[in-house]
Amino acid sequence: MAELKENLLDWLRDAHAMEQQAEQMLRAQASRIEHYPAVKQRIEQHLEETLGQQALLKACIERLGGSTSGMKDLMGKVMAFGQAAGGMANSDEIVKGAISSYVFENLEIATYTALIAAAKTVGDTETQRTCEQILPQEQAMAKWVLDHLPELTEEFLVRDATPDVEAKR
Numbered sequence: 616m617a618e619l620k621e622n623l624l625d626w627l628r629d630a631h632a633m634e635q636q637a638e639q640m641l642r643a644q645a646s647r648i649e650h651y652p653a654v655k656q657r658i659e660q661h662l663e664e665t666l667g668q669q670a671l672l673k674a675c676i677e678r679l680g681g682s683t684s685g686m687k688d689l690m691g692k693v694m695a696f697g698q699a700a701g702g703m704a705n706s707d708e709i710v711k712g713a714i715s716s717y718v719f720e721n722l723e724i725a726t727y728t729a730l731i732a733a734a735k736t737v738g739d740t741e742t743q744r745t746c747e748q749i750l751p752q753e754q755a756m757a758k759w760v761l762d763h764l765p766e767l768t769e770e771f772l773v774r775d776a777t778p779d780v781e782a783k784r
Contacts, residue, residue: 623733623742624681630726631672631683637665637719644712650774650781651709654767657759658716664752671749675742710771713764720757727753 641662648655673683727750734743774780 619733619737620679620739623730623737623739624676624679626726626730626733627672627676627679627742628681628683630730631669631676633723633726634665634669634672637723638662638669640716640719641665644716648709651767651770654709654713654763657756657763661752661756664756668749668752671745675745678741679739707771707775710764710768713760713767717757717760717764720753720760723753724750724757 641658645655645658645662648658676683727746730746731743731750734740734746
């Protein structure tokens with residue numbers, strides 16, 4: 616059973632690092648969006664959810680006798696910085712950012728789905744409940760991005776075709 620709990624603890628550290636990465640990506644996206652207020656507002660809302668998720672995960676990790684992984688958290692932040700820097704160079708930054716967000720949300724959905732199963736197998740009902748609380752937030756964000764992607768794409772294309780109008784962000 617000790618090995619099972621160690622796996623769960625390690626995966627919780629991975630999830631915490633993933634949420635650190637999400638925080639950095641969301642902050643970077645929100646700070647750069649100028650012409651798409653609905654997108655900016657939803658990103659800022661999800662950023663608040665992400666900060667809450669980090670705290671919930673940290674509490675699970677500490678309850679299991681562990682601590683967050685500074686190295687994993689740092690790597691998540693470095694990856695987020697690279698993604699943000701790469702996106703800034705794109706003339707269609709807003710659309711590619713939305714696509715990337717959708718992909719990342721699905722990574723989070725898969726992670727929490729696995730964590731729920733792991734916590735259930737280990738018998739850690741508190742961690743299971745925590746992950747079951749987080750999962751719908753990730754699902755809602757993924758759905759929102761996917762539902763709004765056609766509209767966002769169309770708005771970008773119209774703005775991009777209009778002379779002297781910035782479209783990328």
